[in-house]
Amino acid sequence: xxxxxxxxxxxxxxxxxxxxxxxxxxxxxxxxxxxxxxxxxxxxxxxxxxxxxxxxxxxxxxxxxxxxxxxxxxxxxxxxxxxxxxxxxxxxxxxxxxxxxxxxxxxxxxxxxx
Amino acid sequence: xxxxxxxxxxxxxxxxxxxxxxxxxxxxxxxxxxxxxxxxxxxxxxxxxxxxxxxxxxxxxxxxxxxxxxxxxxxxxxxxxxxxxxxxxxxxxxxxxxxxxxxxxxxxxxxxx
Numbered sequence: 544x545x546x547x548x549x550x551x552x553x554x555x556x557x558x559x560x561x562x563x564x565x566x567x568x569x570x571x572x573x574x575x576x577x578x579x580x581x582x583x584x585x586x587x588x589x590x591x592x593x594x595x596x597x598x599x600x601x602x603x604x605x606x607x608x609x610x611x612x613x614x615x616x617x618x619x620x621x622x623x624x625x626x627x628x629x630x631x632x633x634x635x636x637x638x639x640x641x642x643x644x645x646x647x648x649x650x651x652x653x654x655x656x657x
Numbered sequence: 658x659x660x661x662x663x664x665x666x667x668x669x670x671x672x673x674x675x676x677x678x679x680x681x682x683x684x685x686x687x688x689x690x691x692x693x694x695x696x697x698x699x700x701x702x703x704x705x706x707x708x709x710x711x712x713x714x715x716x717x718x719x720x721x722x723x724x725x726x727x728x729x730x731x732x733x734x735x736x737x738x739x740x741x742x743x744x745x746x747x748x749x750x751x752x753x754x755x756x757x758x759x760x761x762x763x764x765x766x767x768x769x770x
Binding site: 583588646648651 | 663666700702707708762
């Protein structure tokens with residue numbers, strides 16, 4: 544049972560380059576999320592999805608796009624990377640919002656933009 | 658908008674000392690409350706959660722938390738910490754009526770052997 548899998552684990556980009564981070568979950572969860580983690584700022588929500596084909600903006604969506612074409616996958620794209628996007632990115636999923644369903648996290652992607 | 662405050666940014670304790678980490682949230686409605694732990698180099702893992710019922714919740718590894726509704730607080734406690742508890746701890750809130758989780762800025766705990 545893999546849970547939530549993120550690829551890649553590490554990436555270095557130059558300013559202006561683009562990339563896509565992939566998140567896959569095998570728990571049949573409806574909800575999926577992308578967070579960024581920065582020192583002293585905790586986790587901030589970038590975008591989230593409440594089901595296949597739907598996405599919504601979180602706290603810090605600028606500079607990112609997402610897609611949820613399949614229920615098990617949630618992609619995070621950076622069209623033109625900036626040094627301010629240097630961060631650790633975590634994908635998470637949850638079964639529902641009912642009953643206090645917790646988030647299940649992936650292992651993270653460490654992105655450096657030079 | 659909801660917010661979550663963790664007032665202790667960095668805590669250093671000796672082994673066997675007692676731990677209490679504060680968490681306060683701002684939201685007037687019904688919430689679910691969580692504590693997550695992140696060991697060095699790893700992803701966040703659920704320690705415990707409160708959904709309803711007994712406000713004193715017990716989690717893994719001897720941790721517990723108490724929900725005090727009147728104080729909008731959900732403090733994490735452990736009677737006797739171990740070196741292996743060295744990690745970052747995050748409090749999180751999710752409103753029953755919403756789809757988003759809100760995280761505190763985290764508390765870094767260092768336990769000295």
